[in-house]
Amino acid sequence: MRPPSTTIWLGLALLLSACSTTRPSWDPSDYTVRSGDTLYSIAWRYELDPADLARWNNLSDSSLILPGQRLHTRGTVSGYASPPASNPVQAESGAATSAVIVVRRGDTLYALARRHRVAVKQLVRVNQLRSPYLLHPGQKLYTQARARQTPATRTASIPAAIAAPSTASEATTQYPDVVHWRWPLRGKIISRFNRRRGDARGIDIAGGEGDAVHAAAAGKVVYSGNGLISFGNLVIIKHNAAYLSAYAYNRKLLVSEGVQVNAGDKIAEIGKTDANDAVLHFEIRKHGKPVDPLRHLPPG
Numbered sequence: 668m669r670p671p672s673t674t675i676w677l678g679l680a681l682l683l684s685a686c687s688t689t690r691p692s693w694d695p696s697d698y699t700v701r702s703g704d705t706l707y708s709i710a711w712r713y714e715l716d717p718a719d720l721a722r723w724n725n726l727s728d729s730s731l732i733l734p735g736q737r738l739h740t741r742g743t744v745s746g747y748a749s750p751p752a753s754n755p756v757q758a759e760s761g762a763a764t765s766a767v768i769v770v771r772r773g774d775t776l777y778a779l780a781r782r783h784r785v786a787v788k789q790l791v792r793v794n795q796l797r798s799p800y801l802l803h804p805g806q807k808l809y810t811q812a813r814a815r816q817t818p819a820t821r822t823a824s825i826p827a828a829i830a831a832p833s834t835a836s837e838a839t840t841q842y843p844d845v846v847h848w849r850w851p852l853r854g855k856i857i858s859r860f861n862r863r864r865g866d867a868r869g870i871d872i873a874g875g876e877g878d879a880v881h882a883a884a885a886g887k888v889v890y891s892g893n894g895l896i897s898f899g900n901l902v903i904i905k906h907n908a909a910y911l912s913a914y915a916y917n918r919k920l921l922v923s924e925g926v927q928v929n930a931g932d933k934i935a936e937i938g939k940t941d942a943n944d945a946v947l948h949f950e951i952r953k954h955g956k957p958v959d960p961l962r963h964l965p966p967g
Contacts, residue, residue, distance in 0.1 A: 700736040705924065707889040707903055711913065713740050716955035717889075718908065735795045770806040785810050842907035843885070848963045849930050851883045851914060852937070852947045860959040866897075868957035869913070869950030876918060876945040880935040882928045883912050883949070883964070891920050898948070902934050911955075915948035916940050 698709055706728065710717040721728055723739045732738070768779055776796070780787040790796065793809050802808075851872075858871035882904055889911070890903035900917040918938030928934060940946050951960045 696740055697737045698740050700732050700734055700738060701894065702734045703892050703894040704732060704734075705890050706730065706732060707905070707911070708892070708895055709738060709740075710955055711890070711903060711911070711952070712895060714952075714955055714957065715740065717905075717911075719955070733795075737795060766810055768808040768810065770802045770804055770808065772804045774802055774804075776800040776802060779808065783810065842887075842905070844907065846884045846906045846910050846963075847930065848884050848951075848965065849881070850964055851881050851912075851949050852878065854878075854947075856961075857944075857946065860957070860961065862957060869948055870960050872947045872949060874937045874945050874947055876937055876939055878937045878945070879933045880914050880917060880937060880947055882930055882932045882934050883951075884910075884930050886912075886928060888922045888924050888926045888928060888934070891922055891924050899938060899940075900935070904928065904934075909953050911952045913948075913950040913952070915950075916946055 698713070700709070706721060706726065707717050709715075709732075710720045713720075717728060719742065720726075720738065720740070721730065723742050726732070768783055770779070776790060777787055779802075780790055790808055790810065791800070793811065852874050854872045854874045856870055857873050858867060860870055861867035880902075884904070884906045886904040886906040888902060889905045890901065893900045895901055898913070898915040900915075900920050902914045902917065902920060902922060904912050904914075906912065914935055916938050917935035919936040920934075921936070922928060922932075922934045937945050937947050940948075949960055951958050951963055
């Protein structure tokens with residue numbers, strides 16, 4: 668039997684090398700962004716402080732995030748950090764010739780990068796690609812970050828007149844040091860806070876379908892939609908660096924993301940739960956962790 672040729676040995680060595688190469692950009696605890704997600708809705712899902720989630724991913728509170736983007740949901744991830752998604756990516760080898768590249772048969776990532784004068788690593792980051800970077804004809808690659816779908820188009824129930832007010836950017840929003848709470852709805856409390864129960868991270872207040880839901884304190888709407896399972900139509904309001912409040916199971920949402928609200932403003936209308944009860948589920952979170960709303964709301 669003839670010994671294997673040098674070419675075969677070289678091929679085996681390259682294969683073994685590829686198999687042993689780690690891919691630090693992939694972590695099973697990372698979260699893949701879906702259409703309609705915001706930094707705050709993801710932090711809410713994982714009971715994280717939004718400021719921590721932003722810092723772990725090199726983002727600001729107002730950064731755009733893109734469907735398909737992977738975000739770290741824990742602080743210690745060695746060897747990889749998500750690129751900022753808030754600024755358009757600039758090619759390192761000159762200005763890109765097109766914002767969108769349509770892959771043709773035979774194209775490779777490296778050939779496309781040369782043709783459009785954009786760095787390979789920039790295409791990888793913007794499009795959330797993973798080695799070995801296999802492409803298929805008709806696939807679209809972007810050379811710069813895309814704007815996230817706006818709440819007005821995602822949540823059809825938000826009236827245009829409500830979604831239209833000018834919104835304040837995170838950099839210009841003024842948050843109070845102390846939050847002055849009020850009841851979002853007056854009614855019988857039918858379920859109390861229990862940190863050990865996944866369905867009791869807040870309180871449930873009985874009401875009538877269509878009753879007004881009011882902002883429990885002044886702040887900025889950071890989520891308005893129905894993308895979080897088990898919350899239905901949900902509004903999340905940021906009150907300051909520490910506190911968020913949430914209003915779930917709504918029939919109708921009356922505010923859009925980015926709108927500044929005052930305490931007592933009508934933000935939604937009560938809907939029904941799966942049990943067909945008209946209920947407002949209300950939560951308060953401090954640095955991402957659920958706290959008992961009854962310890963913050965005024966008595967009575």
